[in-house]
Amino acid sequence: MSAGSTMMMISRATLTGLIAIFICVHFAGITLTLQTQAAIYLLGMVALNLPHGGYEHFANLRRRAMRFRGKYIAGYLCVAAVFIAVFVLAPVIGLAIAIAIAVAKGGGGDLYALQITAGTGHIQSRAHQLLAVAARGGAVMAVPIVVFPETFHTFSSLMIGMVDPGGLTGIARYFDVTRIIIGVGYAATVIGHLGAGYLHRTVDGSGWMVDAAETILLIGYFAVVPVVVAVGLYFPLWYSMRQVARELNIETNTTQGSDLLGGTTVSAGGVALRAWVVLIAGALATAIVAVGFWWVVPNPVPSESISFGLVAFWSVFISIIALPHVLVGNVLDRQRGIWHVP
Numbered sequence: 001m002s003a004g005s006t007m008m009m010i011s012r013a014t015l016t017g018l019i020a021i022f023i024c025v026h027f028a029g030i031t032l033t034l035q036t037q038a039a040i041y042l043l044g045m046v047a048l049n050l051p052h053g054g055y056e057h058f059a060n061l062r063r064r065a066m067r068f069r070g071k072y073i074a075g076y077l078c079v080a081a082v083f084i085a086v087f088v089l090a091p092v093i094g095l096a097i098a099i100a101i102a103v104a105k106g107g108g109g110d111l112y113a114l115q116i117t118a119g120t121g122h123i124q125s126r127a128h129q130l131l132a133v134a135a136r137g138g139a140v141m142a143v144p145i146v147v148f149p150e151t152f153h154t155f156s157s158l159m160i161g162m163v164d165p166g167g168l169t170g171i172a173r174y175f176d177v178t179r180i181i182i183g184v185g186y187a188a189t190v191i192g193h194l195g196a197g198y199l200h201r202t203v204d205g206s207g208w209m210v211d212a213a214e215t216i217l218l219i220g221y222f223a224v225v226p227v228v229v230a231v232g233l234y235f236p237l238w239y240s241m242r243q244v245a246r247e248l249n250i251e252t253n254t255t256q257g258s259d260l261l262g263g264t265t266v267s268a269g270g271v272a273l274r275a276w277v278v279l280i281a282g283a284l285a286t287a288i289v290a291v292g293f294w295w296v297v298p299n300p301v302p303s304e305s306i307s308f309g310l311v312a313f314w315s316v317f318i319s320i321i322a323l324p325h326v327l328v329g330n331v332l333d334r335q336r337g338i339w340h341v342p
Helices: 003-027 034-061 066-089 091-117 126-147 149-161 175-199 206-224 227-249 268-296 306-331
Strands: none
Touching (some): 034 227, 066 306, 091 126, 091 227, 091 306, 126 206, 149 227, 175 206
């Protein structure tokens, strides 16, 4: 079994194990406090997941010319600045964008990982690709909205409260209706994705079966595991792990000496130095966005509970840096991008 296949199995086993644990916790009558959930979220999203996000940018930039790297970082900062402006001026719209980003990043990354590992022969059109992204990524947001509405609403209010305390009150009365609409719409998306995949499955049907099993696993995970914990552990234990598996499954013809220079052989020391420069540049870009966002929002920790406030701040901040991650690193970078196969 290849290392990539092993990583994929571990990601599935991890989510399955968490489902089993929280089913047992539920039947044992144990309640996990929101404070504990917030601590788990911050451990997963800050300590475990952030370094991988930086690595994806590095992997995208390592075979690029220095001029391209400069444009990439400039574009990254510009898109992040625009999103911050939108969130500060219209926090409800900003929150909606943040939710859409989580869906796009989770679903997009999952689709590319599936393509390299199990295969996506059953997904034969651009429309079906978008449906697959919505089905897989939608589990991250749509399922918790339906199953854990109170917790989702609480932290959504805190996120908007960084700019406009009580800003969600005006639309809160529509939440029950939108919850039903989102639930029905997501169910239709999943059925449409899996149904179309079944009709176009390959002869052995292996790609579709893996896709169907993983989609159902994701739905079960976000339906059983409390939303704050589920989101906090999903990105490091599923998304990032599967991107590592994807990288391990990609065979490249590049040599170590040409790794950063697109065919120009340099010493190992030169490669290490340039890798360090790229990583530092990425870290500085992320730090600039974090400091700028903290400085711009009126109330960066919108709760008497520091852990709740930090969860709210980090949830929006991670979306701010994820938007250029997907938009600049993939959509606008059509030839390569963060999920490029060399």
